[in-house]
Amino acid sequence: MDDTDDDRGRFAWHTAEQRAAQGDSRQVADLAVELTGRIEAAAEQKREHERQLAHLVRVLAITPGQDSLTQLLRLFTRDQAPGVGLAPRFVASLLAEHREAADLVGPLSEHDAKGRLDELCICLFHELILRDVDVDAFPAMADWQRVTHGHPLTWLPPYRSGLETRVVLPSRSINGSGHPVGTTLPTEGRVDPPTPRTEERSALVDIATLDLHEAIISAPEAGGWGHSEAWVFGTDEKVEPDRVPALLPTLPMGCVEGLGTTGRFEIARRPADEIWSLLFATASVGNSGAHGAFGRLWAWKSLAALSGTPADASAEEVEQHVRQTTWFHFESDAEWFCNDAFTDYGVAALSPGRRRIAVLAATDTV
Structure with missing residues (x-):
């Protein structure tokens, strides 16, 4: 077609239905195909301009x-x-x-x-x-x-804050970047349950609302991680911290489904500042990270939701509640996880009242 852009516009808006009704649908379709190609080319050109702009900005900033x-x-x-x-x-x-x-x-x-x-x-x-x-x-x-x-x-x-003692930030030059290595389960604080584990499934039920679920996964979502899920369980009786490692694999969660009684399930107790650091790295870097400021925000928000702090709490109130929470970091060979190096983890939080267990599972692989 040798029509100008104005001709295409007039044809598309004023005569397409008439041409189709007259049996000239092919010309309508040909124009639609051509315009689809133009849109795709323009979108790619826009992405290329954005990449170039980002580089120029990087040069000026550094x-x-x-x-x-x-x-x-x-x-x-x-x-x-x-x-x-x-x-x-x-x-x-x-x-x-x-x-x-x-x-x-x-x-x-x-x-x-x-x-x-x-x-x-x-x-x-x-x-x-x-x-x-x-x-x-x-x-x-x-x-x-x-x-x-x-x-x-x-x-x-x-x-x-005193929770923010372990801040790991990227190291960048004009033409390259060095990002923090992902998480690994530490050897200290390990509380792996003995195997074979019980075959009995827990009767606890996930009570996470949509808002609570979204709040818990906000750190990996902000970091553009491949997939993340959250579960919250309320208990009638207090749960002592030493019961949590054996209880987690029995809960109705996709991240432990199919694990069986002998599949790998490794877990460690960790201090609150190490959990904050894990969530911060998840949010700030990730596949398309939120960077430091917003990574900081979403790490706090995930931490608050996991610990069961009220949604309207101040940062100071969150910190106090988080410090009274018992924190666990776990990994497993359940099919939910992809288990690529340094990119999968689970976090469990036993609230200060010990009647609530919240879990976040994240994988950086789609």
């Missing part, structure tokens, strides 16, 4: 000096909407990794009446906290939280 920072911020303060490669959480992560806080505060605190730097600032605020920067030493940073009132990140503590 290259030392005030001029490269000025030019990077210029991309954000244009009137046009920022592109995909200008995702504030991604840029904030790069800036926090490669630049000193003192060099960032001035340029990012300049007056921006349209608020085009607000998202970048609040993400950077939490990226710097994760890197142990004393934000109180930079009073201008306080405004980075205030200008984004109601933003989900404002729920987080404005300091590095």
